[in-house]
Amino acid sequence: MKFYNSVGPNPRMVRIFMAEKGVTPELVDVDLRGGENRQSDYMTKVNPMGQLPALVLDDGQVITEITAICEYLDEIGKGDSLIGKDARERAETRMWTRRIDLHICETMGAAFRFGPGLKMFQSRIHCIPAAAEDFAQIAQEKIAWLNDQMDGKEWVCGDRFTMADILLFAFLEFGANVGQAVNDNNKNVIAWMERMKARPSAAA
Known part of the structure; x- marks a missing residue:
């Protein structure tokens, strides 16, 4: 491959x-x-x-x-599934992956492409510079919502490490590098980020 x-x-x-x-x-x-x-x-x-x-x-x-x-x-691949071992677990993983992708990744990405990344993207896609700040705010609102949902959880799907965690980590890490860092008030998400950083795969 x-x-x-x-x-x-x-x-x-x-x-x-x-x-x-x-x-x-x-x-x-x-x-x-x-x-x-x-x-x-x-x-x-x-x-x-x-x-x-x-x-x-x-x-x-x-x-x-x-x-x-x-x-x-x-x-x-090897090891346990990162999607789920049965229909219930797979549905839960896909639900959270979809929520994270639609409400955090997409809005954070749009905020970058229409704002700091405008020079690179304006000749490639339809950009809306006036919407950049609004998309960034929406992303932060959804991160705060997720922070509440993460209360008492080790991972996004409770005690299961899944594709949803990996997707979220990649984008929150990206956000931190382009002026969209997670607000310090989101203690659950910040603690989760530290657990993600500690995984050997974070060096990939």
């Missing part, structure tokens, strides 16, 4: 997941800042959406979208 890798929270999330599952595909670094992923060669041969990351299987099939990649890796 080949994993088309770059800077950014999306590839970071999958790299952590791969480390947790003991999967080591060949890494192919793509220059995201330079727009290599938007060139015809990448869009024709790998991902017509021009996005990263992408996983190319040995038979040539390409899988994109981070949760889809991770679900595939979960099935072929």
Whole structure:
């Protein structure tokens, strides 16, 4: 397998997941800042959406979208499932992954692309600079909501470490580097972040 890798929270999330599952595909670094992923060669041969990351299987099939990649890796990798061992656990993991993706990752990403990252993204996607601050505020509101939901929990799904934790960690780490750090009042989330940082996979 080949994993088309770059800077950014999306590839970071999958790299952590791969480390947790003991999967080591060949890494192919793509220059995201330079727009290599938007060139015809990448869009024709790998991902017509021009996005990263992408996983190319040995038979040539390409899988994109981070949760889809991770679900595939979960099935072929080592150790316990990071999605769930039964229908109930899988539903819970997917529920929290969807909530985090929609309400925190998407809003945090939009705030960056429309604000600090505008120069890089304005020629690639439709940007709304006037909305950058609002998206950043929405992300923080949802982090505060999640903080309340995390009360008494070790991980997002209680005592189960899952894909939802990895997704959240990759984006909160990204946010801290682009002016969207978690508010100090969110003690549950901050304590959870320290537990995430302590995992060997955090070095991926």
